Amino acid sequence: xxxxxxxxxxxxxxxxxxxxxxxxxxxxxxxxxxxxxxxxxxxxxxxxxxxxxxxxxxxxxxxxxxxxxxxxxxxxxxxxxxxxxxxxxxxxxxxxxxxxxxxxxxxxxxxxxxxxxxxxxxxxxxxxxxxxxxxxxxxxxxxxxxxxxxxxxxxxxxxxxxxxxxxxxxxxxxxxxxxxxxxxxxxxxxxxxxxxxxxxxxxxxxxxxxxxxxxxxxxxxxxxxxxxxxxxxxxxxxxxxxxxxxxxxxxxxxxxxxxxxxxxxxxxxxxxxxxxxxxxxxxxxxxxxxxxxxxxxxxxxxxxxxxxxxxxxxxxxxxxxx
Amino acid sequence: xxxxxxxxxxxxxxxxxxxxxxxxxxxxxxxxxxxxxxxxxxxxxxxxxxxxxxxxxxxxxxxxxxxxxxxxxxxxxxxxxxxxxxxxxxxxxxxxxxxxxxxxxxxxxxxxxxxxxxxxxxxxxxxxxxxxxxxxxxxxxxxxxxxxxxxxxxxxxxxxxxxxxxxxxxxxxxxxxxxxxxxxxxxxxxxxxxxxxxxxxxxxxxxxxxxxxxxxxxxxxxxxxxxxxxxxxxxxxxxxxxxxxxxxxxxxxxxxxxxxxxxxxxxxxxxxxxxxxxxxxxxxxxxxxxxxxxxxxxxxxxxxxxxxxxxxxxxxxxxxxxxxxxxxxxxxxxxxxxxxxxxxxxxxxxxxxxxxxxxxxxxxxxxxxxxxxxxxxxxxxxxxxxxxxxxxxxxxxxxxxxxxxxxxxxxxxxxxxxxxxxxxxxxxxxxxxxxxxxxxxxxxxxxxxxxxxxxxxxxxxxxxxxxxxxxxxxxxxxxxxxxxxxxxxxxxxxxxxxxxxxxxxxxxxxxxxxxxxxxxxxxxxxxxxxxxxxxxxxxxxxxxxxxxxxxxxxxxxxxxxxxxx
Numbered sequence: 051x052x053x054x055x056x057x058x059x060x061x062x063x064x065x066x067x068x069x070x071x072x073x074x075x076x077x078x079x080x081x082x083x084x085x086x087x088x089x090x091x092x093x094x095x096x097x098x099x100x101x102x103x104x105x106x107x108x109x110x111x112x113x114x115x116x117x118x119x120x121x122x123x124x125x126x127x128x129x130x131x132x133x134x135x136x137x138x139x140x141x142x143x144x145x146x147x148x149x150x151x152x153x154x155x156x157x158x159x160x161x162x163x164x165x166x167x168x169x170x171x172x173x174x175x176x177x178x179x180x181x182x183x184x185x186x187x188x189x190x191x192x193x194x195x196x197x198x199x200x201x202x203x204x205x206x207x208x209x210x211x212x213x214x215x216x217x218x219x220x221x222x223x224x225x226x227x228x229x230x231x232x233x234x235x236x237x238x239x240x241x242x243x244x245x246x247x248x249x250x251x252x253x254x255x256x257x258x259x260x261x262x263x264x265x266x267x268x269x270x271x272x273x274x275x276x277x278x279x280x281x282x283x284x285x286x287x288x289x290x291x292x293x294x295x296x297x298x299x300x301x302x303x304x305x306x307x308x309x310x311x312x313x314x315x316x317x318x319x320x321x322x323x324x325x326x327x328x329x330x331x332x333x334x335x336x337x338x339x340x341x342x343x344x345x346x347x348x349x350x351x352x353x354x355x356x357x358x359x360x361x362x363x364x365x366x367x368x369x370x371x372x
Numbered sequence: 373x374x375x376x377x378x379x380x381x382x383x384x385x386x387x388x389x390x391x392x393x394x395x396x397x398x399x400x401x402x403x404x405x406x407x408x409x410x411x412x413x414x415x416x417x418x419x420x421x422x423x424x425x426x427x428x429x430x431x432x433x434x435x436x437x438x439x440x441x442x443x444x445x446x447x448x449x450x451x452x453x454x455x456x457x458x459x460x461x462x463x464x465x466x467x468x469x470x471x472x473x474x475x476x477x478x479x480x481x482x483x484x485x486x487x488x489x490x491x492x493x494x495x496x497x498x499x500x501x502x503x504x505x506x507x508x509x510x511x512x513x514x515x516x517x518x519x520x521x522x523x524x525x526x527x528x529x530x531x532x533x534x535x536x537x538x539x540x541x542x543x544x545x546x547x548x549x550x551x552x553x554x555x556x557x558x559x560x561x562x563x564x565x566x567x568x569x570x571x572x573x574x575x576x577x578x579x580x581x582x583x584x585x586x587x588x589x590x591x592x593x594x595x596x597x598x599x600x601x602x603x604x605x606x607x608x609x610x611x612x613x614x615x616x617x618x619x620x621x622x623x624x625x626x627x628x629x630x631x632x633x634x635x636x637x638x639x640x641x642x643x644x645x646x647x648x649x650x651x652x653x654x655x656x657x658x659x660x661x662x663x664x665x666x667x668x669x670x671x672x673x674x675x676x677x678x679x680x681x682x683x684x685x686x687x688x689x690x691x692x693x694x695x696x697x698x699x700x701x702x703x704x705x706x707x708x709x710x711x712x713x714x715x716x717x718x719x720x721x722x723x724x725x726x727x728x729x730x731x732x733x734x735x736x737x738x739x740x741x742x743x744x745x746x747x748x749x750x751x752x753x754x755x756x757x758x759x760x761x762x763x764x765x766x767x768x769x770x771x772x773x774x775x776x777x778x779x780x781x782x783x784x785x786x787x788x789x790x791x792x793x794x795x796x797x798x799x800x801x802x803x804x805x806x807x808x809x810x811x812x813x814x815x816x817x818x819x820x821x822x823x824x825x826x827x828x829x830x831x832x833x834x835x836x837x838x839x840x841x842x843x844x845x846x847x848x849x850x851x852x853x854x855x856x857x858x859x860x861x862x863x864x865x866x867x868x869x870x871x872x873x874x875x876x877x878x879x880x881x882x883x884x885x886x887x888x889x890x891x892x893x894x895x896x897x898x899x900x901x902x903x904x905x906x907x908x909x910x911x912x913x914x915x916x917x918x919x920x921x922x923x924x925x926x927x928x929x930x931x932x933x934x935x936x937x
Contacts, residue, residue, distance in 0.1 A: 087812040087815075093521055095520025131603075133428055209647070220641070220644070221637045
């Protein structure tokens with residue numbers, strides 16, 4: 051276990067290092083991107099431009115600039131934005147993280163319930179009309195782009211049928227500590243919008259796994275013991291089929307918390323990690339881009355490590371092989 | 373304003389010189405002409421403003437965005453300011469923290485003010501002459517965008533630009549006993565008062581650290597103070613408890629108790645929020661696909677104003693093919709400005725223009741050198757003339773890259789320019805760049821940009837803010853990303869005339885503005901450095917509960933004058 055953790059940690063650091071170098075180099079290789087020129091202002095004189103360059107350390111060689119940025123980001127933790135001068139980057143990330151977490155947690159509950167129920171019902175009713183209907187619904191949910199769905203939901207509730215949906219607030223976010231009720235109301239549509247895609251995927255994956263499991267030897271044994279079909283499905287086949295769902299969930303959850311819920315956040319005006327990444331990319335605000343990318347990479351690496359561990363816990367065969 | 377990028381850049385900047393001395397001159401009489409009487413019945417409530425993104429640092433001596441310049445009107449004061457009334461009188465300069473407009477010496481080198489007594493900052497400290505002195509030293513210490521182009525005219529300014537840390541600014545002399553504030557200038561500068569009246573000249577407490585304060589609010593003297601600022605969520609303004617009206621023309625009492633600008637929604641959802649009464653106004657330009665719906669369904673809540681700004685195509689006069697006058701003239705004849713207006717959203721959003729100076733701007737003359745026919749009003753393109761000029765120039769068949777921003781409006785206009793260039797004999801392609809990159813990219817001569825699409829918004833009403841800033845030798849810096857003379861035009865005879873007009877502005881503004889108008893036409897006819905496309909319009913959309921909308925040509929809608937009750 052110890053070597054496993056160490057190996058994971060080393061590979062995580064390597065991954066994050068190479069990503070940070072790439073982000074840094076791409077940024078400064080882009081022509082016209084000189085942050086000093088934009089900070090200095092529209093008609094700054096050459097002297098003022100030189101002062102701004104010096105103040106932000108932008109007149110130094112690239113490797114030193116990279117080192118300084120990493121030093122300020124990770125060691126001193128006082129890296130500041132190029133656009134919102136003086137605003138520290140880390141508090142922006144820690145401020146945005148709860149928003150993303152609220153969004154992803156709520157959506158995850160919905161997609162797990164809907165996805166698992168859909169998969170179970172479809173597998174139990176294999177060959178009947180319910181199965182293809184649920185699978186069609188799953189395909190439809192997977193195919194709808196989240197930004198489109200979000201816009202349409204917004205259009206219907208805020209414009210077309212606003213009189214019916216007046217109880218729904220406009221876009222934006224209210225924190226849980228401020229008002230739990232408003233928090234939930236503001237997140238209601240984003241939760242369902244984000245969950246749609248994943249519910250579709252999970253229902254389809256689980257159904258396929260269940261159908262496979264129902265043909266396994268242990269299921270035949272259970273049948274021979276005279277257990278009811280329902281008990282076999284719920285107690286035996288489902289447990290085994292959940293393994294792939296769990297690993298899928300770990301990766302999805304990790305990447306969403308790390309910023310992959312960007313489109314949902316932008317469409318619903320939620321100031322989370324995705325939105326922060328989006329605005330910093332629009333503003334070419336390298337310090338924030340760097341911090342957001344590092345944060346996202348960290349969560350993805352972390353999630354895949356957790357999934358590996360969970361996998362071993364759930365499926366004894368994995369441990370045996372190791 | 374057209375696009376979100378220019379949030380940083382949209383308010384223009386200038387080098388030395390000239391101003392609307394004509395407007396200043398008239399201000400003595402209108403200074404007392406305060407705005408409408410305050411109506412306490414409408415006071416109170418929370419005004420909810422929306423913007424897709426924040427405007428960067430909140431420091432008024434550094435921030436150069438219209439987004440916050442608009443809010444600074446209610447939070448900060450300079451020695452002088454632009455009068456807080458609607459329409460053309462908003463270009464008039466009136467005394468603010470100073471008791472009256474300055475006494476200017478005959479040679480134009482000394483500006484003497486007396487500071488008002490009894491005014492307090494929002495932290496309770498009284499405003500003293502020491503605060504004034506520290507404010508102007510701080511301008512240099514925080515690397516104000518125009519420290520090296522505007523304020524270095526003060527004696528000691530150039531030294532402050534070179535070594536800001538030791539800036540003493542001996543040219544600003546204050547006397548605590550008499551409350552006098554005297555500026556000594558290196559040379560006469562007709563725009564000096566304008567430059568004191570914009571937010572860079574806001575008087576701040578002497579205790580303000582000499583470093584860009586970023587998101588930390590600095591106390592001011594206005595009717596409101598910034599209570600909190602998080603660039604990812606919101607900017608909140610509340611009433612300044614120490615504020616008492618001293619001149620309603622300079623700093624009137626505001627109406628809402630709280631003003632909140634919230635960030636982070638898409639512009640589409642902002643429009644919907646205002647329609648539903650969940651918010652009161654949006655800062656961002658309305659998306660053109662919502663314009664029709666909004667302007668018909670909510671006609672009484674839509675306010676349209678032509679801005680003193682240009683959309684134009686600067687052509688690089690130092691590299692082929694546009695180092696050839698005939699080639700530049702050909703493009704001027706070929707582009708259909710009405711087509712560009714249509715692509716921008718139609719006549720509701722823009723007016724075609726042939727001149728450098730926008731209409732209703734000092735010095736503007738109605739002229740159209742490159743036109744179908746001989747009229748002074750734009751009638752359409754003349755493709756035959758354009759094709760003949762391309763042939764005569766010997767540049768036929770050359771490759772041209774058009775550099776535009778990549779947002780839909782800019783890219784569409786860029787694509788249109790490409791099609792026109794192809795139709796007159798060039799091999800043109802479009803190079804769309806991200807909004808934040810393009811503006812500095814096209815300025816840098818190392819990038820060899822031949823023709824691009826860009827915008828310029830005034831700083832203050834002075835012809836030199838266009839002609840001198842955008843077309844003089846002093847503002848072309850080879851190989852620098854801050855070289856606002858994008859055409860790279862440097863013609864000694866025209867530069868001499870620019871200086872002549874600037875000098876004349878000090879003594880005879882009327883004659884000077886006439887000269888600026890002649891220069892505008894002369895530059896277009898003899899040099900054709902740009903294709904002026906159109907003057908944009910601003911559409912403000914307010915919620916139905918909002919009243920008392922007033923528009924300043926200088927800083928746009930007065931947020932603090934809106935009624936929400």
